[in-house]
Amino acid sequence: MNIEKLYETLAGRPKFRLKQAKEAIFKDLIDDWAKATVLPLSLRQELNKECPLKINNEFFVSKAKDSTKALIRLEDGLKIESVLLRHNDNRNTVCVSSQVGCPLKCSFCATGKMGFKRNLEYFEIVEQVIFFARLLKKENKRVSNIVFMGMGEPFLNYDNVLRAIKIINAEDGLNIGARHISISTIGIIEGIKKLAKENLQINLAISLHAPNDKLRERIMPINKKYPIERVLQAVDDYMAKTKRKVMFEYLLIDNVNDTLECALELAKLMKKPLYFLNLISYNPTGVFTASPFKKIKEFKNILEKSGVNVAQRYRFGQDIDAACGQLAGKN
Ligand code: SAH
DSSP states (O other), X not given: OOHHHHHXXXXXXXXXXXXXXXXXXXXXXXXXXXXXXXXXXXXXXXXXXXXXXXOOEEEEEOXXXXXXXXXXXXXXXXXXXXXXXXXXXXXXXXXXXXXXXXXXXXXXXXXXXXXEEEEOOHHHHHHHHHHHHHHHHTTXXXXXXXXXXXXXXXXXXXXXXXXXXXXXXXXXXXXXXXXXXXXXXXXXXXXXXXXXXSOOOOEEEEXXXXXXXXXXXXXXXXXXXXXXXXHHHHHHHHHHHHOOOEEEEEEEBTTTTOSHHHXXXXXXXXOOTTEEEEEEEOOOOSSSOBOOHHHHHHHHHHHHHTTOOEEEOOOOOGGGTOSTTOOOOOO
16 A cells, blocks of 8 residues: 555645545545545545555454554565554554664564665555554554654664654544653664654653673673763753653563663663653563563563653553564565
């Protein structure tokens, strides 16, 4: 589904046609132009030819039924994965990919293992949300939140990510509130700086995963280019400008970054009123072992006692390889 072609096809027509077409794809969530009966038959036929709405996919539902993974096939045959997370409180979060593969090679991440194929176009990002919006509509539900935590590094595809967010957020688009949209980054400083200037109410999350450069560099090679101190400086500038909280993600790997010393070192870095820390258990990708539950609890206790805003994130969809870091476009 390529909505760029929609704009091209409707370019020479009266403006209200585009309005009607957008309503059909973003609100009625049609999957076939034949259903857009407000449009003349000839236009419906032309649109079905120029801009078909079908999304090529396979999908997998987890045993607990709280997550659904879609493997979407793009026009050039490459595949990406997106996940729908159904929370107990009725939130339905879509975890979207921003790239096919990823160039960053974090040692714990399955996407990193597959290498980098290409950036996604803005409409290929929007398409992932539309896919789940259609699915949920059948149950009278809607997508409430978006997280850029699928495949890829969003700030290495900044323009397409921002353009997609504008459509996802627009009233005449998918109309999902900016405060319900989050970008997760490894800490690409240029991206953090640019985002600070956008004047958007979206959320920023930083993948930290280690409390010092030596360890971070070992598990995340990009730390050489973006060391912790510089990332945190960019975050502080971002917060001063936007007055928004920033979330830090820290995944716990057994005997790698879950020791007492790590907890104490991390506490020192994280003790700021507008920082909040999310502890994630490492999802198996065949490289490390996850920290046992007891250790995660102890780790969290230390941080809490030191006055850090900290929470532990629920795991989703491990059985369908749909959890954080497990997306690799395989089928
Ligand atoms: N490139 C971005 C966004 C994609 S990854 C980023 O790094 O933030 C989304 C989150 O999943 C990141 O915090 C990432 O570090 C984490 N992640 C990757 N592999 C994981 C794994 N095996 N278990 C748990 N979290 C993982």
